[in-house]
Amino acid sequence: MTIAFQGIGVAASQSVAIGPAFVTGHGIHTATQTLIDADQVGDELDRLNTAVAQARRALKAVRSQIPPSTPRNIAEFIDTHLLMLDDVALIDEVRKIIRDQLFSADWALQLQRDTLVSVFDAMDDPYLRNRRDDVEHVVDQIMSFLHGAPTQLEATGRDLEGCVVVARDLMPADAITLRNRGAAAFVTEFGGPVSHTAILARSLSVPAVVGVHNITRYIRSGEPLVVDGDTGTVLANADAQSLAYYRQRLGAIEARRRHLRTLVDRPAITRDGVTINLLANLDLPEDAQAARFNGAVGVGLYRTEFLYMNRNDLPDEAEHLATYLTIVHALDGLPLTIRTLDLGVDKRSEALGDPGASCCNPALGLRGIRLCLKEPMLFRPQLRAILRAGALGPVRAMLPMVTNLQEVASVLAIIAELKEELTHEGLAFDPALQVGAMVEVPAAALAARALAKRVDFLSIGTNDLIQYTLAIDRLDDSVNYLFDPIHPAILRLVRMTIEAGRALATPVAMCGEMAGDPRFTRLLLGLGLRRFSMQPGALLGIKEIILDADTRELERRATALFAGLDEAEPAQLLDALNAA
Numbered sequence: 001m002t003i004a005f006q007g008i009g010v011a012a013s014q015s016v017a018i019g020p021a022f023v024t025g026h027g028i029h030t031a032t033q034t035l036i037d038a039d040q041v042g043d044e045l046d047r048l049n050t051a052v053a054q055a056r057r058a059l060k061a062v063r064s065q066i067p068p069s070t071p072r073n074i075a076e077f078i079d080t081h082l083l084m085l086d087d088v089a090l091i092d093e094v095r096k097i098i099r100d101q102l103f104s105a106d107w108a109l110q111l112q113r114d115t116l117v118s119v120f121d122a123m124d125d126p127y128l129r130n131r132r133d134d135v136e137h138v139v140d141q142i143m144s145f146l147h148g149a150p151t152q153l154e155a156t157g158r159d160l161e162g163c164v165v166v167a168r169d170l171m172p173a174d175a176i177t178l179r180n181r182g183a184a185a186f187v188t189e190f191g192g193p194v195s196h197t198a199i200l201a202r203s204l205s206v207p208a209v210v211g212v213h214n215i216t217r218y219i220r221s222g223e224p225l226v227v228d229g230d231t232g233t234v235l236a237n238a239d240a241q242s243l244a245y246y247r248q249r250l251g252a253i254e255a256r257r258r259h260l261r262t263l264v265d266r267p268a269i270t271r272d273g274v275t276i277n278l279l280a281n282l283d284l285p286e287d288a289q290a291a292r293f294n295g296a297v298g299v300g301l302y303r304t305e306f307l308y309m310n311r312n313d314l315p316d317e318a319e320h321l322a323t324y325l326t327i328v329h330a331l332d333g334l335p336l337t338i339r340t341l342d343l344g345v346d347k348r349s350e351a352l353g354d355p356g357a358s359c360c361n362p363a364l365g366l367r368g369i370r371l372c373l374k375e376p377m378l379f380r381p382q383l384r385a386i387l388r389a390g391a392l393g394p395v396r397a398m399l400p401m402v403t404n405l406q407e408v409a410s411v412l413a414i415i416a417e418l419k420e421e422l423t424h425e426g427l428a429f430d431p432a433l434q435v436g437a438m439v440e441v442p443a444a445a446l447a448a449r450a451l452a453k454r455v456d457f458l459s460i461g462t463n464d465l466i467q468y469t470l471a472i473d474r475l476d477d478s479v480n481y482l483f484d485p486i487h488p489a490i491l492r493l494v495r496m497t498i499e500a501g502r503a504l505a506t507p508v509a510m511c512g513e514m515a516g517d518p519r520f521t522r523l524l525l526g527l528g529l530r531r532f533s534m535q536p537g538a539l540l541g542i543k544e545i546i547l548d549a550d551t552r553e554l555e556r557r558a559t560a561l562f563a564g565l566d567e568a569e570p571a572q573l574l575d576a577l578n579a580a
């Protein structure tokens, strides 16, 4: 019998896996309401403390097994869980419930978990909402020790080589354990595409599908499973035909990856001799390795927001500088574009609270450059660090969410002041630091010529440009279907920005997701885009298209597409442009 499940697909670099299921009950520990006598409080607190200590030891053991090649953020996930074991809001509250309400440690833990989970559930921000997973994972770990048994995943000595692990939920620590033990993929009932575990699966290149409701009830260990991390499909007991299809896809994915690797050292030059700059987007300093591994000629967007997340304080100038220099060093002479802080809406800092919370629509509120200009004490240390990093490598600053020229002028004035300050202090900096603006709001695109006169470069952030132009919140699932990079309005704004840059000899890049999507590469080349910045894993696929492109031909085709834009469906026009 063939049972097909549809879940949320989580893209991972190796997107398909076939292997026997290993079903684990991980993530199911629950407690029943149990009252204790007043004289049992001490024992119950001891039980809790012992379980917390065991959970801490178990997490530390996993942390020590992380191979040195693993990205640092993975260890940071474990550190987050270790910190939570000491968190006042979690463990101290549980102790209080035991003492005040005379509940068993298990029940007190479950009560406090439910309280915290409901707080996270009420949050609008999907990133923060997913932090509820961390609470659940840590509580589950403690609960398993309270129940006297380590988690099933750790208890088994079974070799997971080639297995597809199926679990209700997995802790980030499990993702590492799984990979170390050779698991081919994992499937969970819970979790969303931006949960820590899903992020880790992508970083670890383990195919994964999350959010497959009730799958642990339907699958038995040993059953053959197919996991398609591209479409979010999990097939159990697939028939011979489906298996043959997926085996062929797996083979094709591997062959393609091998082929793309052969392109890594080839310069991205089109058939008619035009050099294209293929740059990488970095979320974390560690991503610089992946950028180089995939042949990036520089970094077109380093999102510094991640420096501010998962902590209760703000990074100071020294920390900014040290982080930037780590990347400069890793890039070994390749240029680094540091985007200044773009907090607000989806990217937040615990230390700053929620700057946009007081207004109705934070996406239109105090975010990006607006927040930085309002809070100079936040902005100045970052700018000083960028200027100082510029003395030691090719570094540029890029401003997010620019809507008017005054914002650019204000930043340039602050930079001029900081240069004087640094000179006075005798600190080295780049006196000719290049400053660019992101084009992410329609106003910036419409005023691109004026902007292009005042900055050293522009970079089109299509993720936000699409959100603001089409009036769709990029975090709101219910309007995601309207997200359309080839809406005529978007195409016109992109063209307008590229042309403004061309007219004023101001380089224009694109660093939104559209730049790394192979469907749009030929169109963007036809519009005159020569700088593409994208997640490192997308670089070689885009390079392959570039190597086979002829910009003169594509410019003709793009002109034809625009001529037909009011008459035909953009998708059909795009197909025609992409046709051989």
Ligand code: PEP
Pocket: 301, 303, 342, 440, 460, 461, 462, 463, 464, 465, 511, 512, 513
């Ligand atoms: C964009 O908006 O396209 C962009 C690259 O910035 P972010 O995704 O960080 O908002």
Ligand code: MG
Pocket: 400, 440, 461, 463, 464
């Ligand atoms: Mg943006």
